Amino acid sequence: MSYQEYLTARESITTLGQPIITVIFIAALVLGIVSIYHILSSDVRAYRLADQLRKVVTLLLILGFIIIAWFHLRIYQTIELVYPPELANYLSLNMGVTVTSVRFAVPLWIETEKLYFWTLCISLFLGLTNLRYDFLKTQMTALFSSSLNIMLSVFGVLTYLTSNPFKEPLPGLHSEITGWYQAVGAGDLNILYGALYQLYFRIIYYYNSEYMWTHPPMLFIAYASLVVTFVGCVFMLFRREKIFDRISYNHAKFGYLLLTVGMLIGYPWAVVAWEGKDWWWDPKINGSIMMWVLYSAYLHTRIYLKRRNMWRATAILGIICFLSLVFTYLLTYIAPGIHAISQ
Amino acid sequence: MTLTLKMKPKTYDFYLMVLTCAVLAIIGLVCMYGIGYYTYTNETTPQWTQTSMYGDYIDSMNQYIYPFVVLLLVALGLCIPKRIVPRQSLLASGIGMLVVTILIALVTDIGTSLAFLLAVSIVVQAAVMVLTLLGRGGLTYEREGYFVQTGSSMLHLGTVIFVLDFVSFRTSDLHLSVFWVATILITIGTVLSFYPGEAGSVVRMLLKGRSS
Secondary structure, three states: OHHHHHHHHHHHHHHHHHHHHHHHHHHHHHHHHHHHHHHHHOOHHHHHHHHHHHHHHHHHHHHHHHHHHHHHHHHHHHOEEEOOHHHHHHHHHHHOOOOOEEEOOOOOOOOOHHHHHHHHHHHHHHHHHHHHOOHHHOHHHHHHHHHHHHHHHHHHHHHHHHOOOOOOOOHHHHHHHHHHHHHHHHOOHHHHHHHHHHHHHHHHHHHOOHHHHHHHHHHHHHHHHHHHHHHHHHHHHHOOOHHHHHHHHHHHHHHHHHHHHHHHHHHHHHHHHOOOOOOOOOHHHHHHHHHHHHHHHHHHHHHHOOOOOHHHHHHHHHHHHHHHHHHHHHHHHHOOOOOOOOO | OHHHHOOOHHHHHHHHHHHHHHHHHHHHHHHHHHHHHHHHHHHHOOOHHHOHHHHHHHHHHHHHHHHHHHHHHHHHHHHHHHHOOOHHHHHHHHHHHHHHHHHHHHHOOHHHHHHHHHHHHHHHHHHHHHHHHOOOOOOOOOOOOHHHHHHHHHHHHHHHHHHHHHHHOOOOOOHHHHHHHHHHHHHHHHHHHHOHHHHHHHHHHHHHHHHO
C-alpha cells in the first residue's frame, strides 16, 4: 500500500514538474538570446526584458524545488523498511544498533537534482546581486548583468537537457526502493536479508546522514557564488573598473568560506563511512584540493591589485579557478573513484 | 641574501604572496597529476586499488606533496610572525628552520621532519594568535583591524594544525578531535578575516546584551 502511494507521488512529481521545467527551459533559452542581443545592441529594452525573464526563471525554479521537496517528504511518509526480528537482533548483536524500522530522509540535492539545485542557487545569487547593484548605471555594468543572465541561461538549458529531475525522478533511489519491495514480495528471507543489509548502510551513511544534508548544499551554494566571481573576473580582463573586482571578491569570499567548511565537514563522514575503502587521493578529492588551493591563491593575489600587472593576473587566476571548479564537478561523471556516479 | 634583507616591507610582503601562490599552484598541479594517474591506471589495470599499486600511489602522492607543504609552512612562518618579529630575524630563522627540516629529513624521514616543522609553526602561530587576541600593539598586518588580525592568525594556526593532524595523527585516536579543533579555528578565522565589520557588530551586540 505504501509503495503504491510512493509510486503515485512519483507520477505526480513528473506530471507537475515536467511542464514547469519545460517552461524553465524555454524561458532560460529566451533569456540567453535576449541577453546576447543586449550585449550586441546595448538596447535598454532588451535589458529590461531579460531582467523580467530572469525573475520568471527564478520563480519557476523555486516552484520546482518546492515540488521536489514535497516528493521527498512523500518518500519519507510512505516508505518504511521494517526489519524482521531476526535481522534486528543481528544488527543489535553485531553492530550495536537498535533499529526495528527505518524511513528515507532523502536530501534535496542528489542524483539528477544536483544541477537543478546549483541552477536555483545561481538564480538566487543573481537576484541578490541585482537588488544590491544598479547595473543600469553604466553601459558596462549592464553588459555584466547580461553576462550573468547568460550563465543562468546556460545552466537552465543544461539542467533540462542533461539532468532533468522530473523526467525520471531519483532513478537510483527508485531502483533501491523497488528492489526492496520485490524482495518483500518474493517472501525469501535470505533475499530480504541481503536487500535490507545493503540498504541499511545506504540509508545510514548516505540518504539519512547529516553529512548529505550539509556537505553538498554548502558546496553547491559556494559554486553558485563563484559563478558570479567568474563573470566578474572575465570583465576584469577587459575593463579596469573597481565594481567588477568588488563583486568578484564579495562572491569569492562567501564561496570560499562555504567551500572550505563544506569540504572539511565531509572528512569525518568519509573516515567512518568509507572505512577500509580506497578513497585517499581519489580523483574527486584531488580535484577539490586543486580547486581550493587555486581559490586560495586568487584571494592572495587580489590583495595586490594595485601593483602593476596584478589586476590582469588576478582576473586570469579567477577564470582558471572557475574552470577547475567545473572540472571538479564533472569528475564525478568522467573519472573513476569512490565519488564516481556509478559507485 | 643581502638584497632580500634590504627589501621594503611592501616588496617583502608581495614576494611572500608570490611564493605562496606559486606553491599553491604547484600543489594544484600535483593534484592534477594524481587525477591523471588514477584515471589512466584504472583504465589500464582495473581493480588496481585492490593491489599494492594503490598503496604505492598513495605514498608517491604524499612524497610529491610534502616538499610543497614544507615550503607553504615556511612561507606562513615568514608571513604571520612578521607582526611580532623583525623581518631580518624572521628571514634568518626561516632559512634556519628550512635547513633543520631538510637535515631531519635526511637523517630520519620526511614525515618526522615535517612533524618538527609543524610543531614549531604551531608554537609560533599560537603565540601570534594569543598576542593578537590580547590586542598587543606592534602587530602589523596587510589589512588592519582587530578582527581581521585575529581571524588571520586563527585561520593560519588552524591550517598548520590541520596539516599536522594529517601528517602525525592520521592513525591516532586523537585524529578527529584534532581535526575539529583545526576546522573550528579555520572556520572562525575565515569568517573574521572576510567579515570583520559584521563580526564586530555581532560582538558589540552580544556585549551590549550582557551589560543590559
